[in-house]
Amino acid sequence: MSDFTANTSSPPQEATFGDYLALLKPRVMSLVVFTAFVGLMVAPQGVPPMVGFTAILFIALGGGASGALNMWYDADIDAVMKRTSGRPIPSGRVAPGEALGLGLWLSALSVVMLGLAANWFAAGFLAFTIFFYAVVYTIWLKRSTPQNIVIGGAAGAFPPMIGWAVATGGVSLESVLMFALVFMWTPPHFWALALFMKSDYDAAKVPMLTVTHGRPHTRKMILAYTLLLSPVAIAAGLTTIGGPVYLAAAVVLNLIFVKGGYDIWRRTEDAARADDYRTEKKVFRFSLLYLFLHFGALLVEAGLRSVGLGGW
Structure with missing residues (x-):
């Protein structure tokens, strides 16, 4: 300290x-x-x-x-x-x-x-x-x-x-996949934040990716992680904790998140500054909803299974 x-x-x-x-x-x-x-x-x-x-x-x-x-x-x-x-x-x-x-x-x-x-x-x-x-x-x-x-x-x-x-x-495969879902979600979530909060990390000398490797590299990594995250999220739907409700939600949410990662990747810094990082802020806000809805869908599946309707 x-x-x-x-x-x-x-x-x-x-x-x-x-x-x-x-x-x-x-x-x-x-x-x-x-x-x-x-x-x-x-x-x-x-x-x-x-x-x-x-x-x-x-x-x-x-x-x-x-x-x-x-x-x-x-x-x-x-x-x-x-x-x-x-x-x-x-x-x-x-x-x-x-x-x-x-x-x-x-x-x-x-x-x-x-x-x-x-x-x-x-x-x-x-x-x-x-x-x-x-x-x-x-x-x-x-x-x-x-x-x-x-x-x-x-x-x-x-x-x-x-x-x-x-x-x-x-511990089981199901719990490991829930861990992996949050683990793989964390970098693109925080890097999207770091793109429009970079001056804070500069001032504090925290080696966030935006500080050490620059914003263009961070944009590439956000897209890469959204692509890597998608199969992990969908895989959870194929286990005993998943089901059609979760799987449908996961497919839609991950298509949206990958699209957000792509939109961030193709942006130039001039364009981002011109609209006050509107796209980056939008993706950051969606990332919060993304995680909540995935775990909410798992909860729905558990409720359906309890009355004999959920699961595969």
């Missing part, structure tokens, strides 16, 4: 509950909760509702713990990026030590309680996920390689596997 000094240009403000909640990155946590919930619901073995609720709660807390640890370590970066300068630590509302303590305490609590409520395999998986995000991605990869999002994306892809492990106590 680089030397960090909170913004002292204005009188310090007392932290509110909302500031501590912001440390947990609630928007990221919502993705963790949703994909973990889907992983739990599509598993072949069911769990009692209270066990399922408790498991998802502590998976969410584990995701929040990762966010707090990330904000603690990245406070110096956050302070110079427009998008993040208002976060609780760089704004001086929360002390770095408080964020670190919260992150460590929630990490221990979430792992132990998930083990007691569900099983220790799932708890160990959660512990590894927190470690991967806080140490492998935040401390090591983020500041050292343009592959930070590619490799580090695994941290955000583990939750559906954890949800599956809560129900089954293990």
Whole structure:
């Protein structure tokens, strides 16, 4: 962690509950909760509702713990990026030590309680996920390689596997494909963002692909990853968690996403600047819908199977 000094240009403000909640990155946590919930619901073995609720709660807390640890370590970066300068630590509302303590305490609590409520395999998986995000991605990869999002994306892809492990106590092809769906989606999603947020990454000296290899290369890689993602997404529909509803959704969504990747690839920087990166922003927004609808379709298939109508 680089030397960090909170913004002292204005009188310090007392932290509110909302500031501590912001440390947990609630928007990221919502993705963790949703994909973990889907992983739990599509598993072949069911769990009692209270066990399922408790498991998802502590998976969410584990995701929040990762966010707090990330904000603690990245406070110096956050302070110079427009998008993040208002976060609780760089704004001086929360002390770095408080964020670190919260992150460590929630990490221990979430792992132990998930083990007691569900099983220790799932708890160990959660512990590894927190470690991967806080140490492998935040401390090591983020500041050292343009592959930070590619490799580090695994941290955000583990939750559906954890949800599956809560129900089954293990790993299967289906859970690996859910992981692969999120893992392959992460680079084009973040690189689309980086195309119109490049000045932030330049200022913070974060080696995002747009900084180290330039925007034209990033555009090529977005198209490449949307093409590689498509067969992974469709393959999940051919397993026991898939079915005609999911497969139809996957085909349509991936055609749209590949078209978006193609539109980004063929754009020149002059054209992008002229319309304020309209296409890149459109693809970024669609990428959020893309992931939600894939996992939503898996949930629909699980519901249909429960009444004897879904699946193959």
